[in-house]
Amino acid sequence: MACAFCELVRTGEARWVTREPDAVAFAPLPADEFAPGHTLVVPRRHSVGLHDADERDVVAVAALVRRVSRAMLSALGATGVVVLNASGPNSGQTVAHLHVHVVPRAGTTTRRRCHGCGSGPPGAFPNRHSTYWPPSCGRRRAATQGETARRGTA
Numbered sequence: 001m002a003c004a005f006c007e008l009v010r011t012g013e014a015r016w017v018t019r020e021p022d023a024v025a026f027a028p029l030p031a032d033e034f035a036p037g038h039t040l041v042v043p044r045r046h047s048v049g050l051h052d053a054d055e056r057d058v059v060a061v062a063a064l065v066r067r068v069s070r071a072m073l074s075a076l077g078a079t080g081v082v083v084l085n086a087s088g089p090n091s092g093q094t095v096a097h098l099h100v101h102v103v104p105r106a107g108t109t110t111r112r113r114c115h116g117c118g119s120g121p122p123g124a125f126p127n128r129h130s131t132y133w134p135p136s137c138g139r140r141r142a143a144t145q146g147e148t149a150r151r152g153t154a
Contacts, residue, residue: 003046003095003096003097004095004097005040005042005046005095005097005099006046006097008026009024009042009044014026014027015027017039017068018064018067018068020060020064021044021060022043022044022045022056022057022060023041023042023043023044023057023060023061023063023064024041024042024044024064025039025040025041025042025064025068025102026039026040026042027039027040028040034082034101034103035103035104035105036076036104037072037076037078037103037104038101038102038103038104039068039072039101039102039103040099040100040101040102041061041064041065041068041099041100041102042061042097042098042099042100043057043058043060043061043098044057045057046097047097047098048087048088048093048096048097048098049085049086049087049088049091049093049096049098050085050087050098051087051088053098057098058098061098061100065083065100065102068102069081069083069102072102072104073104076104077106078104078105078106079105079106079107080104080105080106081102081103081104081105082101082102082103082105083100083101083102083103084100084101084103085098085099085100085101
């Protein structure tokens, strides 16, 4: 199966935040959104993760993550952002294309721990159980397997 993010970049069918020469930013599907304003930043050129990415692509993604983060502070009234990348086997990565989640945060966000196992740092994502939790967490593992099956990726 073709890479879902490469296909989005190729066809242009996404909810774009911005498109730049070496990296793009777009909103995830509503069901995959961690919080309102959640944005994905990906390089145009395919790489699975940080480990195999060209340095120019990593720099382009980091620069765009910074610009998106700053825009969230001013445009959305966020007081901070969560920047998350999972790269490689056993990391919780669900799409095998380098991508960075940028999630706006505000002081009113509820802090909680994983419902499934109680693990994970406080203050992660309030709207859903995410791949942020460690692999030992049964809920994270089930969510990842369900998402993998839904997307048709292995």
